Amino acid sequence: MNKMTKKERVIAAINKKEVDRVPFSIWYHIPQVDQDPVQLAEVQIEQAHCYDLDFIKMMPFGNYGAHDYGLSCTFFCTETQPVLERKFAIDDVKEWTELEPLPGYFGSHGKQLMLARQLQKQLKGEEIPYVQTIFSPLTTAKKLAGPRVFEDMRSHPEYLHQALAAITETTINFVKLNIEAGVAGFFFATQCANKEWVTEAEYDEFGVKYDLQVINAYKDITYFNIAHIHGDNTMFEKVASYPCNCINWHDRWVSPSMPEARKISDKCFLGGINEKWLSKAKPEEVREHIREAVLAAGRTGLMVTPGCVAELSTPAVNFYAARTAVEGL
Template sequence: MADMNHWERIEAALAGQATDRAPVALWRHFPDDDLDPLKLAEHSVRWQRRWECDLVKFMPSGMYGVEDWGTQTAFKGTPNGARESTRPGVNSVDDWRRLQRLDARQGSYGRQNEALALTTRELGGSVPVLQTVFSPLTTARKLSSERLFADMRLAPDAVEHALQVITDVTIDFALQALEAGAHGVFLATQLASYRLTTAAEYERFGRKYDLQILDALKGKARFNMLHMHGDDIMFDMLSQYPVEMLNWHDRLTTPNLREASQRFKGLLVGGLSEHGTLMQGTHADIEAEVREALEQTGGRRLMIGPGCVLPIRVTDDRLEAVMRGARSAA
């Protein structure tokens, strides 16, 4: 089969057609540098040119969506490079009621799309780019830490007010990302897990607002990916979302790729155990894991990727093994 470019490979995989090799997407944080738009863009372009991924999952700081509402954050050396909250922006029920709409072109939100625009300009449309967007309920948890769970049960109206404000700002941000050159969004939800919420709670406080974002992007984005974070995820509920791609910790929680391929007809993204085989296995183990993932789906409708963000200490030789596995399975 003739070599495909990134767009051809992704579009063929989405359609369930054969590809010249398995498509691959790899993403990681760039801690502290991700606070500076120019540095983040430079890292993003360098990463893409080094690995020639078939999709760029843009990697702003995971806390960008709460800093303009008062949450203080810091990078404290987490293995995945994520920043953490050092002081929540919401500390009482009344704080939810006081939450006001932000201008997403300014502040921390604005810096992320500034960095994105610099990146897409440099890449020149050669590869699909997705801006990272967090579900409103995920943003609410980052704003308030664990008090969210009590507040949404004891003061649901106050939390719902805040969730609508967050949703409106998230929609503004997502649409501005498209203006900045993104081809869609990577919508990450971290609370659609039975360990954290019930299905009824996620329907009320999660799904309702997630779908507002996706509805606002309808007809404007080329494609979107949904990331379902954590264990015991609500796969059946979320796999009904109007997205083209799904990503979750398929090596750690159900369903596996084989099962998911029967329940979702878009493109699955996964197959790598980013903290397991990728970091602890041999190069041969990594290549074998990639091939086994493709075998689960018959080599169709799968893009090789991590279940979540790569560890920042992952070495080039291990990522090269991922790429060899993707090529050898062609």
């Protein structure tokens, strides 16, 4: 088979076509530079070249959406310590009613938009897809208030609906500007489609309703749209049915496994690497780990990636081992 470009390889995997090799990417937080979108773009491009990644999953700091609504964060700006929540934004249930839609270029959203524009500028026409990270509106609300969001959801649902509508509009404003900046798609992460926090009926009302509004704003425009299902006790089938063409979850340590998921969804799967284990593994173990994943999932409709962000302590040799492992599989 002729050698494919990175974009061709990604599109073939999305469409469950044959590939010259299984597409590969990794991602992890880059806290030493993630407050400077110009430098963050430089580092992410350097990583893409260093590890020969097939796409760039953009790595804004995880609280950027909530930061613009008053979440206070501690920025360490070191290689070993990601951003931490310092003080939640919501102290009283009525404060949910004070949230208003923001323009997509405001504050920390604006920095992440600049990241997309910088990737477009610095790649200089290089054909490597890059996808922007966005969060479900309920996930952003949880980042704003912590677990009390679920208490407020049940005691004053009307307040939370008002807040979620504002967050949704802000997210859509941000999405539209990223499309103009040339993103291939979006990595839509939900941390709340999880039975630890809500019932299925509650997620239908406070999650799915707003998730779909966001996804519908780009699903027919961008070609590489990923749903990331975060956590242990997830509502996999519910999120897997979203109008995204790729699914990413902790497949090596959370149900369903790749073979089980193939019976549930015909979408392209991103995964196969246990992101927690990777930091402690030996390079020869990594190669076998990847081989097992590809055998379990099949070569088509698969991109080898972590199930979530890789640990900051992961040695570079293990990323190289993972990349070389996909050759010939």
